[in-house]
Amino acid sequence: MTSEKSFPVSWDQFHRDARALAWRLAGVRDDWKAIVCITRGGLVPAAIIARELGTRLIETVCVASYHDYETQGELKVLKGISPDLTGDDGDGVLIVDDLTDTGKTAALVRSMLPKAHFATVYAKPKGRPLVDTFITEVSQDTWIFFPWDLGLTFQAPISKGVAG
Ligand SMILES: O=P(O)(O)OC[C@H]1O[C@H](OP(=O)(O)OP(=O)(O)O)[C@H](O)[C@@H]1O
Ligand code: HPA
Numbered sequence: 001m002t003s004e005k006s007f008p009v010s011w012d013q014f015h016r017d018a019r020a021l022a023w024r025l026a027g028v029r030d031d032w033k034a035i036v037c038i039t040r041g042g043l044v045p046a047a048i049i050a051r052e053l054g055t056r057l058i059e060t061v062c063v064a065s066y067h068d069y070e071t072q073g074e075l076k077v078l079k080g081i082s083p084d085l086t087g088d089d090g091d092g093v094l095i096v097d098d099l100t101d102t103g104k105t106a107a108l109v110r111s112m113l114p115k116a117h118f119a120t121v122y123a124k125p126k127g128r129p130l131v132d133t134f135i136t137e138v139s140q141d142t143w144i145f146f147p148w149d150l151g152l153t154f155q156a157p158i159s160k161g162v163a164g
């Protein structure tokens with residue numbers, strides 16, 4: 001599928017949004033046991049949130065599904081979660097990802113830690129019911145471009161039209 005709209009996010013904006021997410025999470029509880037971040041996209045917000053909340057115990061769950069740009073394949077768990085954190089079904093654990101789109105990744109990781117709190121910076125409508133806290137919703141037909149996937153390029157003047 002090709003998204004109709006695009007939502008490019010700068011490093012500044014991502015930092016602001018991830019910090020806003022940390023503020024919300026600080027209001028949920030002040031004693032998070034650990035952060036479980038969903039690689040790779042969750043690594044960046046997890047670093048920002050861990051810094052803000054003072055969390056030092058960070059675990060990864062490694063899931064891959066979008067093999068080609070915008071095309072989701074079968075979900076593959078390349079690395080699961082340490083039994084140290086799955087003990088109480090994840091009670092007090094914070095799961096972090098950059099976004100939820102169809103919600104498939106969120107559903108899979110939630111099944112590993114049913115009592116954990118699930119947070120993403122961005123959410124699309126299909127994934128939204130799967131997350132407990134998020135900052136910005138974009139429509140389902142929008143593709144979010146993260147700053148680590150972008151670079152500076154020449155922009156044609158508006159008067160020259162899209163084709164330049
Ligand atoms: O809600 P869903 O439709 O399941 O999609 C959301 C997931 O897709 C992206 O990860 P991806 O699998 O592309 O891997 P990456 O984080 O390594 O880029 C994104 O970082 C989320 O983890
Ligand atoms: O909108 C998106 N942007 C980047 N990665 C993604 N993975 C699923 N949806 C998206």
Ligand SMILES: [Mg+2]
Nearest residue numbers: 039040041042
């Ligand atoms: Mg991901």
